[in-house]
Amino acid sequence: MYELRNIKYKDILTIDHLQLEEGKVSCITGKSGTGKSSLLKLLNSIYVPDSGEITYYGSPLSEIDPIKLRREAVMLAQAPLIFPGTIEENLQAGLKFAEKELASAQELHQVIERMELSKDLGENAEELSGGEKQRIALARVLLMRARVYLLDEPTSGLDENTEIKVLRSFIDESRKNKSTVLMITHSIAAAETFADREISLDT
Numbered sequence: 001m002y003e004l005r006n007i008k009y010k011d012i013l014t015i016d017h018l019q020l021e022e023g024k025v026s027c028i029t030g031k032s033g034t035g036k037s038s039l040l041k042l043l044n045s046i047y048v049p050d051s052g053e054i055t056y057y058g059s060p061l062s063e064i065d066p067i068k069l070r071r072e073a074v075m076l077a078q079a080p081l082i083f084p085g086t087i088e089e090n091l092q093a094g095l096k097f098a099e100k101e102l103a104s105a106q107e108l109h110q111v112i113e114r115m116e117l118s119k120d121l122g123e124n125a126e127e128l129s130g131g132e133k134q135r136i137a138l139a140r141v142l143l144m145r146a147r148v149y150l151l152d153e154p155t156s157g158l159d160e161n162t163e164i165k166v167l168r169s170f171i172d173e174s175r176k177n178k179s180t181v182l183m184i185t186h187s188i189a190a191a192e193t194f195a196d197r198e199i200s201l202d203t
């Protein structure tokens, strides 16, 4: 679905060829500073390559409206985005911005449970711990039922046990919906457990 050819981005990334398969879970690993986050930003048209071509389902990214692209290929940024307001408002925010139908109360409770959170929907999201905020951001993205999930270290703030549980729920759900997942992780356990394919950016 995504294909990259002869990509160069500043001095940061050089990728001769990379193809991502639909419906698969790929994990990107590599040392800090190797360009993992930059790669996701290229795939989401936040960055534009200096040379080479990226195609998405056969169309060059340069010909796809970035807003449309980002509604299908939803990115979770490395620093979790939390808006002022309640947990519920934070969970609904992605759907609201995308002008999609909001999640039902049942879906909200279910996603909270899947993310191993024991919090009420009315609580202030800004007062949550770092790891809890990360899971709210991940839940918000999961609710969007995206065709592609681009996840930048979604569980870096969690203990390994919680990390594996949360990712298992996320990936079970995304596989059910036949979504494609591209996830950056420093967790060897997560990559070994969930990746159909590992992509290392270390040279």
Ligand SMILES: Nc1ncnc2c1ncn2[C@@H]1O[C@H](COP(=O)(O)OP(=O)(O)OP(=O)(O)O)[C@@H](O)[C@H]1O
Binding pocket: 010, 012, 030, 031, 032, 033, 034, 035, 036, 037, 038, 039, 078
């Ligand atoms: N827009 C930019 N302009 C200039 N340099 C940038 C830009 N974005 C990233 N960089 C640099 O590119 C390198 C790779 O950054 P990137 O965030 O992609 O790394 P990373 O592999 O995600 O690292 P980490 O594991 O620490 O998150 C870094 O040295 C960073 O300073």
Ligand SMILES: [Mg+2]
Binding pocket: 036, 037, 038, 078, 152
């Ligand atoms: Mg990064």
